[in-house]
Amino acid sequence: MAKKTPKSLLKNYLLNSSFHGYRFVVENNRHWTERLFWIVCCTLSWVATGLLIYSAYDDFKNNAISFVVDTSYLDWDTNFPSVVVCETDQQENIANVTDKVFGDPHDYNLDEIVKELVYYKGLSIYTLQICGPDVQNRDENCFKKHLRYFHDQVRSSCRNLFKSCIWDRREFDCCKYFRIIDTELGTCYGINSLQTREAHPPSFKMVSNRKLGPGSLKLKLLGNLNLYVLGPLDVPSLSSSLTDIITVSPNTRIERYFAIKEIENQPEVKHVEIDKRKCRFPEETDFDVYRYYSYSACSVRCRKRAQLSKCRCAHHLVPNTPLENQCDLDGIKCLNDNYNEISVFKAAWSNRTGLVCGCLPSCNEIEVAVIRDDKKRIEEDYAIVDLQLDRLPTERFKRNVVRGKLDLVVSMGGATALFLGASLLSFVEILHYLVVTPCASHIRNTIKPPKKSLKK
Incomplete structure (x- = not known):
């Protein structure tokens, strides 16, 4: 053949x-x-x-992904957003702790240093002026305790921050449901948050729907605080938007009305690659700061990595930072000198000094839009904060897989x-x-x- x-x-x-x-x-x-x-x-x-x-x-x-607006709202259950309370000042506790550590009398400049460290906001100008590594003849008490010690001693407990909590005219135990959240602003207390220190905290049902109407949360608070209204995956941070923050002090009554827009995801969205859907689900994380992913959690992780890279330490309030990796006064000086480079975010295309993180939004994020704020003075020696859902949502975003x-x-x-x-x-x-x-x-x-x- x-x-x-x-x-x-x-x-x-x-x-x-x-x-x-x-x-x-x-x-x-x-x-x-x-x-x-x-x-x-x-x-x-x-x-x-x-x-x-x-x-x-x-x-x-x-x-591969498209957004559509869903308006079939008659049967929706809308969960109340997360509410987080963070203390911003407590002079009485500071005085008691400094008397205990430094003796009485002592240099009362140390009280201001302790306040700056306990309620750290990214800069430590006063601390470095009094106790900085370059200061000659500095007070020997500057190095008496590690920096995290003062935070743990000064911060108020939950019982000393909350007087009462009322959901839709029904009072409940504040500290049973407001659980500890570790933040880069220090210890805070949050309800409806998934980022609490406990993996499975007690949950309190706070639902609004056509039958129950828009819900409201009334808090009576003690002391000077910042209150945050956030999504359940978000956390307070140094870069939190000012619209998310309510400044609370005694003798004031604050009413905030807000609206919510949620995002629903088609089940198939999880099978689309992250770089195609351009968002992350809560469990898609390898962070060492928080259990679940969110944009704000990613921002905290990014800032922590920048601090460790530049100064070989992270500041003492960053969550899940071992004591050996927390900054001493030399580290605090480094953070202060490089503040813009490692703490202030910038866009990737910007030429100014700043930190580029490239964090993606959460696939499950919610949009909380402030409708109006009312504030007035009251005679009581505590603050009253009324958080009210202005109206039931009539639309929500839906993320669908089209390809x-x-x-x-x-x-x-x-x-x-x-x-x-x-x-x-x-x-x-x-x-x-x-x-x-x-x-x-x-x-x-x-x-x-x-x-x-x-x-x-």
Whole structure:
């Protein structure tokens, strides 16, 4: 049997291929104009197929997710946002602790230093002026305790911050549900937050719907505080928006009315790669500061890494920072000298000094829009804060997958079938005609069948 040449194998494949049109190029007795016509048609078909497949892949890569507005709101249950309370000053506790540590009397400049360290806001100007490494003849008490010690001793407990809590005219135990949250601002107390120190804190149902109406939370608070209204995954930080913060002090009554917009995710969104959906789900995190991902948690982690990289320490209030990695006064000076570089965020395209983090938003974030704030003076020696949902939400955002992996496969298959008249098995044919068939033929020719023995 004559051995088939590559040319004859190719011709045999084109004559029998399920790709449409190719047999007209190699069939005998075809005029050259017919061959040319079909060569042009087949080439254009491949070009069109390639363009469509590229377009489908580009859409899959860059436009896999779409946002739509859902207005089927009649049966929605809307959860009240997280409310976090952080102390900002406590002079009585500071005086008691400094008397205990430094003795009475002592240099009362140390009281101001302790206040600056306990309620750290990113800069320690007063501390460095009195106790900095470059200060000559500084007070020997400057190094008496590690910096975190004062925070733990001065900060008020939950029972000393909350007088009462009322949800929709129903009073409840504040400190049973306001649980500790470790933040870069120090110890805070939050309700409805997923970032508490405990993995499974007690939950208090705070739901608004068409039956119950818009909910309200009334707090009576003691001392000087900052109150944050946030999403359940967010945390107070040095970069918190001013619109999220309510400054609270005794003898004041504050009413805040706000509206909520939530984001719902189609289940298939989780299967889309992070860089395509451009958001992260709570469990998609490897952070060492918080249990769940959020934009604010990512910001804290980014700032911590920058501090460790630049100064080989992080400031003493950063969550989950071992004592050996917390800054001493030399480290605090380094943080102060490089404040803009390691604490102030900037956009990647900006030329100013700052920190680029590239944090993605959370896929489950909520939008809390302030409608109005009312503030007035009262006679009581505590503060009253009324947080009220202004209205039930009438719309929410929904993140849908419009181009998943299956859609990509269908688009590619459709383009191939439309322009080439082919299927997946058509490409298997190439392997069959050009590789499998020659190999099988070679094996048949080289292995001779055994001769039959003649019967005697």
